[in-house]
Amino acid sequence: MKYTNIFKLPCIAGVMMIFGCSLTSSCTEDEVMTGDINTNRYESSNELLGYLTDSQGKLMSSNIEFRSSGELSLFLNLTKEASSNCGISITYDESVLEEYNAKNSSSYELFPKTQVTLPENPTIKVETGKQQSSPLPVAFTSNGQLSADSKYVIPLRITVTSGNVKLAQGEDTRLIFITDRTGIPDCNKENGFKILSCMEVNDTNPLNNLSFTLKNSGKLLVDVLIMFSGNMKYDRETGHVTMKYNNNIQALLNGYDHYLKPLKDRGMKVIMGILPDHDGSGLCNLAPETCEEFALEIKAMCDAYNLDGVFLDEEYADYNDYDLYLNVPGFVRPTASACSRLVYEIHKLQPEKDIIVYAYSTIYSLPSINVDGRTINSGECITYAVHDYGRSGNLSSSYPGLPKTNMGMFSQEYTGRFFASESNLQRMVDDGYKTHMIFAMDPNRGNFTYQQLPSMQSIAKIVYNDELVFDGKKYPKDWD
Structure with missing residues (x-):
């Protein structure tokens, strides 16, 4: 069954070029x-x-x-x-x-x-x-x-x-x-399960992730905020692939101390989404030298805004409308292996950062690649891979080397389209998977009381054997 995906961002002008300048995956003592x-x-x-x-x-x-x-x-x-x-x-x-x-x-x-x-x-x-x-x-x-x-x-x-x-x-x-992390509170729950909140920040305040805790442990429900989404952009004047941010993303980055630092202070990781922008450039058509250059751009972004990593979503590149590989140096015919090289280059420069891959479209599977005579497995470079909405299944063959615990099952879409049943949540837990993503959580939306809140209550009950506590705070969008 094909699921319609709504991960889409309007094309809004504004390019910010920043440049800064070996393999790992994160784990905790738990x-x-x-x-x-x-x-x-x-x-x-x-x-x-x-x-x-x-x-x-x-x-x-x-x-x-x-x-x-x-x-x-x-x-x-x-x-x-x-x-x-x-x-x-x-x-x-x-x-x-x-x-x-x-x-x-x-x-x-x-x-x-x-x-x-x-x-x-x-x-x-x-x-x-x-x-x-x-x-x-x-x-x-x-x-x-x-x-x-x-x-x-x-x-x-x-x-x-x-x-x-x-x-x-x-x-x-x-x-x-x-x-x-000794000196600050944390999100890490005893069983090691991670909840990723991919948030549509065009109209939702990230601070809403602070409103949901677990009654017995006192921990935040959400472990990772993914800001959806920054964009990759091919600058035809300079010939470089860069990061760009619409007005909403830029407002949150500029207001880091107000919107993002409170999450970091509670131990939550803050991740930037990276999404193509309808200009022919994407995660799967960068030549190795362009991957190296774009990885520098990503590192500069993470350094400048104290981000914990990136979320890669391969949609809206519109490759066939441009066929850049035919006439533009630095591009190749779109393949999943090209994204594997990009993942490797990002990871090589920032081995301590998280790389999350949305297992969808061309990058549903990232093959192993050879770099300087060494076989590089994609699962050794990325931290998490999460399925499209409602989908599940072991991703070992898609991301060789990725631990089962870091594969996200039954992702949910909180605008009202895909919610995980308690039986599927229980199946996820019983099968040993420990990663789950929710998209577009927003307590200010009309379906919060009868859809979003019950879903998070089920997550607390099934995943953590705990009770969800909502403190009643609903943070509005308060930036222009």
């Missing part, structure tokens, strides 16, 4: 699982290659949020069974971060070495005949002095200590990106 290991990541070789993964199967870097204390497990993986015992050692090495910052024009700060605990003998070994080691724990504690708005890094140096294993390219270092 969500620890062992991800599938991708032994095809590297090209075939007769050599025995080794590489590290964390407890979610993520390579090269990890992203952790914690309160008071946390722990991350690391594993050594081999591309084939070990013919003899193999081992590596892990050390905290400040020069690793210095090299990363210099290479990527970034300015991440060190997570204090005194707050990091490695085992007395920080060695990971793979025994003969096996391909994966036992976990090595990296523990960390809060000193109460770090900013909750900043990312810090635990820089690790990896060295082979025994056996005939050789570290794969780029695997001699690892970065653990840390956010210390």
